[in-house]
Amino acid sequence: MTIKKIATTLLAVGLLTGACSASPSGVGSPSEPTDGPPSGIPTGMWIAGDSIAYGVGMRLSAVGDFNIAQGSTGYISRGVKAFNVPERIALMRAAYGDPDTLLILAGGNDLNNNHETVEDVFEAASNLHNQLESEGIDVRFVTEPIPGNGTSHNVQGWTTGELDALNDLFIDTYPDTLDCGPAGHPTRGGNDVHPTELGYTALAECIYMQIGV
Numbered sequence: 001m002t003i004k005k006i007a008t009t010l011l012a013v014g015l016l017t018g019a020c021s022a023s024p025s026g027v028g029s030p031s032e033p034t035d036g037p038p039s040g041i042p043t044g045m046w047i048a049g050d051s052i053a054y055g056v057g058m059r060l061s062a063v064g065d066f067n068i069a070q071g072s073t074g075y076i077s078r079g080v081k082a083f084n085v086p087e088r089i090a091l092m093r094a095a096y097g098d099p100d101t102l103l104i105l106a107g108g109n110d111l112n113n114n115h116e117t118v119e120d121v122f123e124a125a126s127n128l129h130n131q132l133e134s135e136g137i138d139v140r141f142v143t144e145p146i147p148g149n150g151t152s153h154n155v156q157g158w159t160t161g162e163l164d165a166l167n168d169l170f171i172d173t174y175p176d177t178l179d180c181g182p183a184g185h186p187t188r189g190g191n192d193v194h195p196t197e198l199g200y201t202a203l204a205e206c207i208y209m210q211i212g213v
Contacts (some may be wrong), residue, residue, distance in 0.1 A: 003023070010134055011022065029082055034050055041058060042072060044099065044100055044101075045099065045100060045102075045103065046099040046102050046103065047060060047102070047103040047104070047105060047187045047207075048085055048088055048089050048092075048102065048103070048104035048106075048140070049073065049103075049104055049105040049142075050072060050073055050074060050105065050106045050109050050144075050186065051072055051108075051194065052105060052108075052144065052145060052194060052195065053103075053104075053105040053106060053142075055194065055195065055200045056105065056142075056200060056203050059200060059201060060204060061205040062199050072109060072115045073085050073088055073106065074106050074107065074108075074110035074116075074121070075107065075121055075124040075125045075128065076120065076121060077109045078111045083103060083179070084089045084124075085106050085128065086124075086131075087129050098136070098137055101138045101139075101211070102132065102137055102138065102139050102140070103140050103178070104125070104128070104129075104139065104141055104142065105142040105143075105144060106125075106144070107121055107125070107167075108127050108144050108163055110124075111163055111166065118148060118166050118169070120161050121166055122170075122173075123168045137213035140171040140174075140176055140177065140178055140211070141174055141178070142180055142181075142207060143167040143170060143177065143178070143179050143180060144166070144167060144169075144181055144196035145180075145181045145183075145184025145185065145193075145195060145203065146182075147182055147187040147193040167181055178206070178211065180196045180212075182198075183205070183206035184200070184202065184203040185199050185202070186198065186199050187199060
């Protein structure tokens, strides 16, 4: 399927997928994290990371891509069913082999839940990137959406500009980073940093449009 056809398909399935799957809620916690491929296809483009990666992954799986996203996981912080992003990826590779392309969208949980520094999170992410690339896996970072719509979280990271700084480090260090964070709007607002259904669809579309860059 071509990039253009995939993007067109996403327009058609995005809202339906959001309505039929459990939407993430709260800080980095999807309602029902998945242990296996919703599409049943353990190949193609995978996405790993936090609850926002999980939400995007459900839309990617709707067009035949394998969702290995793990809700609430960070590069350093503990997740629902894996200690962190590296462990989650290792578990999925052991079960299903290697993907063609591995997208990683995470960072907010590390900065907010554990109050890790931007430098520590970036170092952990870079170590993971370098290790996977040395093993022949194409790795692409995806920037984390910055909440809008009056999000009232007063936790560190989203309110201090640390997530912005982490995104900038990915962009400046890895030229093939997919800068799709701005597409993840609108966010839900209030005490919820997650995109709305429209925001998730736009984020998935942005990934497909940039994946060939």
